[in-house]
Amino acid sequence: MRISESMPSQLELIDGFVSSLLERICKSPSEKSAAFNIKLALHEAIINAVKHGNKMNKKLLVQVDITKEEGELIIQIKDQGEGFDYKNIPDPITPENLEKLNGRGLFLIQNAMDRVEFADKGRIIKIMKFL
Amino acid sequence: MKISINVEDDVTVVTLEGELNVDDSIMLRGAFLKILKEGAKEVMVDFEKVSFVGSAGLATLIEMMQMLRKAGGKLGCCNINSNIRGLFEITKIHKLITIYENRAMALRNF
Numbered sequence: 001m002r003i004s005e006s007m008p009s010q011l012e013l014i015d016g017f018v019s020s021l022l023e024r025i026c027k028s029p030s031e032k033s034a035a036f037n038i039k040l041a042l043h044e045a046i047i048n049a050v051k052h053g054n055k056m057n058k059k060l061l062v063q064v065d066i067t068k069e070e071g072e073l074i075i076q077i078k079d080q081g082e083g084f085d086y087k088n089i090p091d092p093i094t095p096e097n098l099e100k101l102n103g104r105g106l107f108l109i110q111n112a113m114d115r116v117e118f119a120d121k122g123r124i125i126k127i128m129k130f131l
Numbered sequence: 132m133k134i135s136i137n138v139e140d141d142v143t144v145v146t147l148e149g150e151l152n153v154d155d156s157i158m159l160r161g162a163f164l165k166i167l168k169e170g171a172k173e174v175m176v177d178f179e180k181v182s183f184v185g186s187a188g189l190a191t192l193i194e195m196m197q198m199l200r201k202a203g204g205k206l207g208c209c210n211i212n213s214n215i216r217g218l219f220e221i222t223k224i225h226k227l228i229t230i231y232e233n234r235a236m237a238l239r240n241f
Contacts, residue, residue, distance in 0.1 A: 015152050036214040043185050093223045101190040111221050
């Protein structure tokens with residue numbers, strides 16, 4: 001299975017976009033049991049791309065490419081921003097960060113998926129899950 | 132998301148229905164600011180009909196807890212499903228906000 005879709009960088013479009021992708025990804029019982037985590041990771045990665053990558057510039061797109069082969073789901077999310085230093089992300093669960101209102105998205109993605117990789121100076125995040 | 136608010140035993144109970152995503156979090160924040168302005172000090176959020184929470188929802192809950200703490204009140208949550216409870220635990224938010232098994236237990240012990 002392969003899906004390739006893009007959306008403009010508008011926060012109000014994310015929920016509908018993620019739901020439509022999820023319907024196409026999660027069909028078997030094992031996929032449905034993983035649906036919460038897949039949805040969480042997809043949602044957070046797209047929010048990051050829209051807010052931090054494309055700085056909510058409606059003219060910039062978020063590209064999502066999904067492949068599902070031999071029990072492995074691979075989702076790649078790409079923005080058109082300047083990238084970011086993904087090697088220096090503050091840990092949101094240390095006492096000094098625990099009450100901060102931002103900075104949990106990537107942490108949630110890493111916990112929800114089996115593998116997370118970055119490319120193109122952080123403009124691309126590739127998230128993987130065994131189903 | 133649907134938000135309904137009622138007062139039970141001096142506790143303001145905020146019942147949510149749907150998903151707590153980006154737009155829904157803005158809606159919840161707005162409803163919360165209104166009850167805070169009206170003097171609510173003890174607020175319980177009932178998650179029985181909530182199927183999904185993202186980072187925006189978690190951030191809103193933390194902000195609500197902070198505002199209530201500043202006002203001398205407190206925030207609790209109840210009826211959280213296992214997926215959402217897992218989120219509270221990995222992000223350690225359960226150390227900031229008291230979680231109750233169900234509404235009756237929450238109101239008895241709040």
